[in-house]
Amino acid sequence: MKSPCPQHPHPHRLIQQPLSDLTEKLRQGELKITAPRQAILDVLRRHACPLTTKEIHRSLGKSDCDLATVYRNMHTLEGMGLVRRHDFGDGAARFELSSDEGEGHHHHLVCTRCSRIVELDDCILGDFQERLAQRHGFTSISHRMEFFGICPNCRGA
Amino acid sequence: MKSPCPQHPHPHRLIQQPLSDLTEKLRQGELKITAPRQAILDVLRRHACPLTTKEIHRSLGKSDCDLATVYRNMHTLEGMGLVRRHDFGDGAARFELSSDEGEGHHHHLVCTRCSRIVELDDCILGDFQERLAQRHGFTSISHRMEFFGICPNCRGA
DNA sequence: CTATTTGCAAACGATTTGCAAAACA
């Protein structure tokens, strides 16, 4: 899988939470507001699709920091629900800012040739997942789901 | 996530394809019939849930082989559709024999505490996936999906 | 001032690979 986040983001998904809001969330999470953290959030803020840790690291301009710091922060931010982790099966975790008030999550349709990513609408698994949990007596249920295929461009259509 | 494949397999899922059938499939795939390959298939055959490469390796009795050989073979076998790869998000790929004539695939419900794995019935995504593909002009579409939760035992119910 | 966070380098775990020897067809 090649590099992600096409140069043509999906406008309807562009999350324009002001950086100040994100900073505020850090504060609420009792996290210190450091340059690396702000920079990471800022990078995510201006991207419409999930980024690899390494990509985030590369995108940090000025306030560059160690790659390990990015990893540590992705952990922390995921833990407090500020970012969402995705796994496209290529061995590198990808992260996306959680849409504003963490309600509906969504999934992706990934082109296996060019890595174009289509952000899908809200997840359709809600009911099914609930029934599943009940049927098997599971609690705290969640899921992971992504779609793969070949996009119109790559098919040469 | 701890060790997988509970001691209580799900009987309705126990695939009892005779080893000879699997061997035959190797032959059709123009693969040489080697001790490691037979042993790997035999291990998978007698397990009702996905196994890690390392677990497969451990389970090989007599005809032990190098771990690298297992990795190489899992690749090959996956390539020819004899086994199916699953990703439970813990960094280790898991493999399962494809159910007999590779028709309906299925997914899993994994306990995040004890790693118990419930094999779910045939996938419900068929239609949805098709519509998705059409809507976005994608071809060769596929997906990855797993459910996670806490099983009745672990919840202490 | 004190707990948190960072940089750096080393450690890790899963997986892959190069190459010569061994095994199938």
Added chain:
DNA sequence: TGTTTTGCAAATCGTTTGCAAATAG
């Protein structure tokens, strides 16, 4: 015998971690 497969060891890649120095509040 010719090609595929294996063993072994070394290499890769994403990610994690220990520790002392830097920093936010």
